[in-house]
Amino acid sequence: MTSEIIFYFLAAVSVITALMVVFSKNPIYSVMWLIACFFSIAGHYVMLNAQFLAIVHIIVYAGAIMVLMLFTVMLLNLNRESEPHKSLLTKGIATVTGGMLFLVLLAAMRSTQLGAYASPEASDAGFVQKVGMVLFTDYLLPFEMTSVLFISAMIGAVVLAKKEKH
Amino acid sequence: MNEVVSTAAPQSWYLVLSTLLFSIGVVGVLLRRNAIIILMCIEIMLNSVNLLMVSFSAYAGNTDGQVFVFFTMVVAAAEVAVGLALLVSIYRNLGSTDIDVLSKLKG
Numbered sequence: 114m115t116s117e118i119i120f121y122f123l124a125a126v127s128v129i130t131a132l133m134v135v136f137s138k139n140p141i142y143s144v145m146w147l148i149a150c151f152f153s154i155a156g157h158y159v160m161l162n163a164q165f166l167a168i169v170h171i172i173v174y175a176g177a178i179m180v181l182m183l184f185t186v187m188l189l190n191l192n193r194e195s196e197p198h199k200s201l202l203t204k205g206i207a208t209v210t211g212g213m214l215f216l217v218l219l220a221a222m223r224s225t226q227l228g229a230y231a232s233p234e235a236s237d238a239g240f241v242q243k244v245g246m247v248l249f250t251d252y253l254l255p256f257e258m259t260s261v262l263f264i265s266a267m268i269g270a271v272v273l274a275k276k277e278k279h
Numbered sequence: 280m281n282e283v284v285s286t287a288a289p290q291s292w293y294l295v296l297s298t299l300l301f302s303i304g305v306v307g308v309l310l311r312r313n314a315i316i317i318l319m320c321i322e323i324m325l326n327s328v329n330l331l332m333v334s335f336s337a338y339a340g341n342t343d344g345q346v347f348v349f350f351t352m353v354v355a356a357a358e359v360a361v362g363l364a365l366l367v368s369i370y371r372n373l374g375s376t377d378i379d380v381l382s383k384l385k386g
Contacts, residue, residue, distance in 0.1 A: 117288050161333050166345055208306055211305050233334075251346075265357075269360075
């Protein structure tokens with residue numbers, strides 16, 4: 114019962130903060146709401162007994178990505194509410210499209226084959242030891258390839274953000 | 280942790296939650312014109328898919344899904360770095376991050 118209440122609370126926080134990200138006028142507030150959303154998702158990971166991913170999620174998203182986003186918002190001086198708005202028709206169509214996508218996805222997921230366990234507490238799939246074993250045996254090559262991806266992303270970011278000489 | 284009596288939320292709730300989060304992300308991409316907020320909405324979508332994958336992994340007792348989520352996070356970090364660098368150079372050239380200004384590729 115307790116974990117159901119925690120689930121409801123975390124789910125409400127995730128949905129409300131995600132909506133606030135979309136509907137905040139000021140980009141700084143959007144970033145702040147996004148941080149709250151990510152923390153609630155980390156809470157979901159803890160509830161799903163995926164401790165390793167919960168920690169990695171907080172480190173990567175709250176630690177790295179959000180700092181980068183905030184830096185960019187402040188660097189570009191976007192913290193004002195001057196965004197011109199789309200027409201009411203476009204907004205209505207966008208919202209209806211999103212709602213219909215939600216319904217279609219839900220309908221498609223009704224026939225999903227759910228997991229074998231009744232609760233995530235019964236499985237130790239998310240423990241650091243298990244994840245580490247799988248990561249460094251079955252997925253060793255993809256793991257090493259991520260370093261190539263990161264170095265190319267790093268070089269790409271530096272090249273793109275560098276000031277061009279005229 | 281293992282000896283806790285099972286009172287967890289059923290997995291279908293996680294399906295509904297991540298579908299809802301994904302739809303919110305899609306609405307955000309369609310609704311907003313500021314490129315940085317569109318990037319944030321893409322992050323919400325990536326995270327909703329991650330949540331779905333972790334729930335399936337946890338309920339099926341299979342670790343592979345969590346390794347895939349790990350790789351998704353890696354790709355998301357690289358994507359944000361490159362995306363924000365693109366945004367900075369766009370802002371430098373056009374003085375705005377409004378996506379409606381970026382119509383030069385239209386031809």
